[in-house]
Amino acid sequence: MEKAILGLDIGGTGIKGGVLINGHLEDIRSIATPALESKEFILDTIAEFIDSYFEYDLVGIGIGIPGLVDAREGIVLGLSNIPAFQHVELKKFLTERFGKPVFINNDANCFASGVHKFGVGRKFNHLVGLTLGTGIGGGIVINGHLYSGVNSAAGEWCSSTYLDKDFEHYCSGKFFERFYHKKPKALAKLAVAGDPIALKAFNEYGHHLGELIKHILYALAPEAVILGGSIRKTYPLFKESLYKSLSTFNYPTVIERFEILLSEMDETAIHGAVALVELENENEVVNN
Known part of the structure; x- marks a missing residue:
């Protein structure tokens, strides 16, 4: 049996998993997150999901x-x-249950790690990954190393004050719902059809995202920002105003x-979770 690394992306609505074998991510599965259940029920659900992958010879999670x-x-x-x-002492719970090395980090940090190790960020020594979706998350790679900071909180620009709220309210899906009362995907369809209000929405969004990226540039001056998340797929609609x-x-x-590059991988978070194991084994993760 070939050696494999299991990566999990735990979200509020779903838990996704996949195994890395010989550099390829395989066997993507998903289950619903029992988000409103007890801690014990959620832990058992995660453990049962992991157990379903023990047909593989797992070297880490x-x-x-x-x-x-x-x-x-952890x-x-x-x-x-x-x-x-x-x-929740998730690492302790899982290592005691399965006897395998377990590594845990913020999902945005996993995204940055994933694009750096497996995706379009491979050629850069210094990059920032931004996930644009219902919220916004950030992860930092410096000198080829994932930098997580205290409590994996590095890169949380979402909470930085901006205008009357914070960057998350202007650079995630919250912007479109707050000011235009529609989801980004629905507005994108209208914008592609030439709807002037929808086009205006993405023009404004690009401006706000540009302000966030300037904020990042002043602090870190990375070689690249890699965009992930569902909103990245609407990039042509806001690219011009972003660069302006x-x-x-x-x-x-x-x-x-x-x-500024777009992540080409839809499972970057799982790639990044897998990378936590690989990078830890190579002593490449830097934490405070």
Whole structure:
């Protein structure tokens, strides 16, 4: 039996898994997250899902979590969309149950790690991954190493104050629902058909995202920002206004060496969870 690494992406609505064998991600599966159940019920659900992969010779398990994580101890500190999952010793629970190495990090950090190790970010030493969806998440790679910060909180620009709220309210799906009362996908269909209001929505969205990326550039000056999440698929609708916003960045020589790319992988979070195991084995994960 070939050696495999299991990667899990645990979200508020679903849990997805896949195994990396000889550099290829295979056997993608998913189940619903019992988000409103007890902590014990959720833990048992995760364990049963992992157990279904033990037809493979697993050498480790990597897990991405949409919240703050003590990555060193493997403790989930809190998930806003899974109320009972607060201060959960997930690593201890799983290692005791399965006897395999377990590594846990924030899902946006997993995304950044995944695009750096397996995707379009491979050629960069310094990059930021941004996931654009219902919310917005950020992950940082510096000198080829994933930088998670304290409690895996590095890259949480979503909570930085911007205008009357924060960047998440202007750079995620919340923007479209708050100001245009539609989901991004529905507005994108209208915009492609030439609807002026929908086109205006994406023009404004690009401006706000450009402001966020300028914020990132001033702090980190990465070589690239890699966009992931469902909203990245509407990139042609906001690309022009995004770059118009970036044109006001104070250091043109930085922009000359900077790229914005779209992740080509739909399972980047699982790739990133797998990468946690590989990078830990290679002593490449840097945490405070």
